[in-house]
Structures are given as structure tokens and as C-alpha cells.
Amino acid sequence: MSEAVLLLSLLGLFVTVAIGYFFTALLWPRGIDSSLPFAIAPAIGAGLSSLIFFLFRRPMFTVEAALAVSLGAAWLYRRLVSNPIKSGQRWSMSFLALFLAAVVGIVFAGLTVRVNRMPHGYWDALAVWNSHARYLFRDGTSWQEHIRNTFHPGYGLLVPSMTARLWRYAGEEFPDAGGLVGILLTLTSAAILITTLWELRDYRLAVIVGLILLTTSSYLEVGAAQYADVPLAVYFLSTVALVYFHFEKAPDRSTLLLLAGLTTGCAGWTKNEGILFIFVTTLLILGTWMMRRLSLRALAMFLTGMALPLMVILFFKYVITVESDAIFLYGDVIGRIKNPNRYVMILQSTWSAVWSFGAWVINPMIPLFLLVLLRGIDRRILHHAGWLIGASAILLSLAGYYAIYVISPYDLRWHLNSSLGRLLLQLWPSVLLLVGLAARSLASEALPLKKHATGD
């Protein structure tokens, strides 16, 4: 990769992040200080850039430039007439913060080395995601017809279009492009996790939980492998964080749910598991509205945010590729459902994978649970619609994965071995966030003491 190609592709990533930040910051409720718009910007930007690439193709640069300039101008105007978004965080030079900064630097270096050594990505990357990217880049308007020649032509195009978009910026194809997108989104997931916990709990918990994600070896490996699992994990995490933020910080204003709708839709545009996530999250949001814990306006905002990616998914799947997703219904489905051995095998494999999917030397889960228990469970989460929606979405997704394995027409052992670990990785950042949110914060412990001390 030449210096010019590297600089132009970094420019492409910068534009993505800028669009994502301006869009998020403009929709962020006024008066709520947060760093989350910074952290989530690459995910939102990647979703918007991908949709622009898909919908506009040739005038992509014009549309992106127009969007970046108009959003930037609106953001600047808002900054001038009102208080800018400030972060409630106070960066302190504690040992943990310094250690986290060092780990981020080391992880970035490690991811870069991995991408450099496997520039085309691992097997699925070249068989599926980068093949799709090459059709988007090389095949002009014929890609819609010829992409059907690839493996899984109906898989969402968020990751391939981000890769092809960087090639457009660079003016040539270079194999590392997908890896650059992977590095950005891998680090984005850690940023969202740490920022959310830092602002909603405390910095100690945020740093520790962030460290656990950043040192989950398999998560980093898959992130640099140019697979779609880590981008999907980022959209799951973004949705869970935004929904929680809505109920915690701005239940009367609905713009965070518009962003959550967008990230939910982007999950479906990334991978088929994201379509299941769209289904369960929409059901949960609808259920929350029916229980009168969400306004009609908020529901409408969520659906509005999801509308564009959802329409693109439907158009792509049912007009362009016409790939049947009913492969799991082939053969003797009833026989597979009635076979109890399959249920046992899936449960055994899942139990085994839960302890090993991170490829850790030392599994951090037990110390993490001990930490949460020591802090005490924050009982508010049991009534917190944001936490309940997030936890239910993750559990229902897991249940959906289980059901797919039950009816899978493939050799079940092979299917479990080849995919279960990655499915768990998709949910891992969201699980870490929900576990972190379940713990009481240091501030909440201090509050009663203060009250007691003041005699209130």
C-alpha cells in the first residue's frame, strides 16, 4: 500500500467519522452532557456511508460531501446558539486510566500487524465479504446481477460497501481496506462500552469492563479478520447503549431512539443475525409502548430511524439478489425439531463455548461477576425499561440462534464448531455492558453515606 493510498483511505474513514459525529451530535438531546456521540460516531457514520454508497454509487463523493458540509454547518450553528455537548467525564491520571491508554495503543498495534500479515482477511472474508466488495467496485452497474454468483449473495452489504468505498477514495483496490474498517469498528466497540459505563456508572468499572473486551483475544482476531461479526457486535452494543441512555437520561425526548432505530437497522444490513435482532428489538420496543412506558412519538422515532436501512435490506434481498433465506427449512425439519439429541448437543456446546469463546488464558468472567456481586446489584435495573429491553434483546437473539441450530440442515457438530464462537462474540460487548450496568456505581454507594452524614 502506497502512502497516497493510505492517506486517501484514512481520509475516507475521517469523512465517515465526521458524518457520524455531526449526525449523532445534532440528534443528541440538548442539555445532556456526554461523550457517547464521539464514541458512537464511527458506527453511525459507517451505517450512513454504506447506505449512501448503496443508494448513490457514482455521485457518492458529492452526496457525502454535501451531507458532511450541511451536517457540519448545522452542528456549528447549534454550538454557537446553545451550549455544546460536554462530557460529564473527568479524565484523571489514575493508574487504571494510564493502563487502559497503554492497552488501547498495544491493541491498535496488534490489530495493524494482523491486517498487514493477512491483508485479504481470513477465509470467510475472501469467500464472502471481500468477494462482494470486489463486485461492488469492479463490476459497474452489472454487480446487481453478477453478485448472485458469490457465496451467500444475500448477506448484507454494510461491510463490503465500506471496503469498496475506501477503494473509491483511494482510487484503487488494496486488500487491507477491510482490515482498516475492522480496526476502526473494533476500537469503536471498546469506546462505546467504556464511555457508557463511565457516564452511567463509574470510571473504575468502565475501565475494567473495557479492558476485558480489549483483551478478549478472539474478539480482536475476528475484528482484524475482515469478518462482519465485530461490526455486527458494534451495532448490537450501540442499540443497547442508546436505548438505555434514552430511558436513563432523556425519556421525554425521542431522538436517541431514532439513533437506536438506525443502529438496529444497520445490524440487519451487516449480517443475517442482525435481521433477527431487528425483529426482537422492534417487538420489545412495541411491547414497551403497549405497556405505556414509551410514548407514541418515541416509538415512531425508533421506526423512523430503522426505516431507511430496513427498506434497503428488503430491496437488496428481494429485488436484487432474490436469495432464499429458507435454507434452514430444507429437508426433514420436523424430524430435526423432534430429535432431543440435537437440543442436548447444542446446550453442551454452548456451555463449553461460553467458557472458551474468548480464547483467553485466564477467563475474566468469574472475577467480573465477583466484582459486580461485591458492588451489589443495582436493583433499579429490574424496573429499568432500557436495561430490560437490552437484556431481553440479547437473550431473545440467543434463543433465536438456538432455534436456528435446532432446525439447521447442516451437520450439527460442524455447524456448531464453525459458528458458535463467533455468535457469542457478536453478543459479548452488549453482555459486558449489561453486566456493568447491573452493578451499583461508586457514586450511588457514596450518596446514602452523604445523606446519612448530613442527617437527611
Added chain:
Amino acid sequence: MRAALETIIIGILVCASIINLARFFENTMGMPPREAQDVGIWENRLSGIRGALIRAGYGSGDIGYMPINVFKGSRMTTQEDINWVMTRYVMIPLNVRQNTMDVPFVIFDYTGTAQPEIPNGFVTEFDSVNGLLLLRKVQAQ
């Protein structure tokens, strides 16, 4: 007491992070160099054939991939299947059909054997001199 216990647990998690990160780095540094990635090698091997197809004005449509063993009637090996997937990736936007000669152009893979006779009905369009031939189907008179 609770604060001390929390510090101990955080210490354990920090140590676990260091050890897990070391494993990640060990795995990363053990990866083969960039030049050794199979698909990169395959891309270089096929670059001449890609150029020949472009010169022939064949930028879209079906081509075949035929390993010599399969051509002689043997069963396809796993490596030959992998090679076909890599060929598909490299030759995009052409559609590379597996183990077929019933197409206008065929990539004939005789890697590891002596250069074979050209099958009837085909001529050599391009010889990449690395075990791969691009054959062109001759129109019947």
C-alpha cells in the same frame, strides 16, 4: 474490607488482561508474513491470465476452472476445491465455474505435473508458465 476486596479483584482482572493480551500478541507475531498468504500468491499467479482475458475483451461472463486430476477423471481434492474458491475471488467479476470445460475460456491447472497436451477443441490463449494455462474454446467449423 469491601474496598480492599474490590482492589484485589481489580488487580486480578488487570493481571488477567495483561496475560490475555500477551497471548493475543504471541498469536499475532506468530502469523506468517504478508507475502505468504495463499490468496495473495494465487492472485500473483493469475495476474497474467486476468490480463489476457481483458485483452481478449472478455470482462464478464463464465469461465471454467479445471484441475488436471479432475480432467483425467480423479475425484476433486480439498486443495483443488480451495484453489477454485481463491480463483473465484481473484477473477471477479468473471464467474468461475468449477470443473467444467463447457465455457468459452478455461483456467487449466496442471500444478505439480508436466505441461499436458491441450484438450481437443481448445487452444492456448495464455501460458502463465507457473502451472496455469488459459485455454480458449475453438468454434466448431
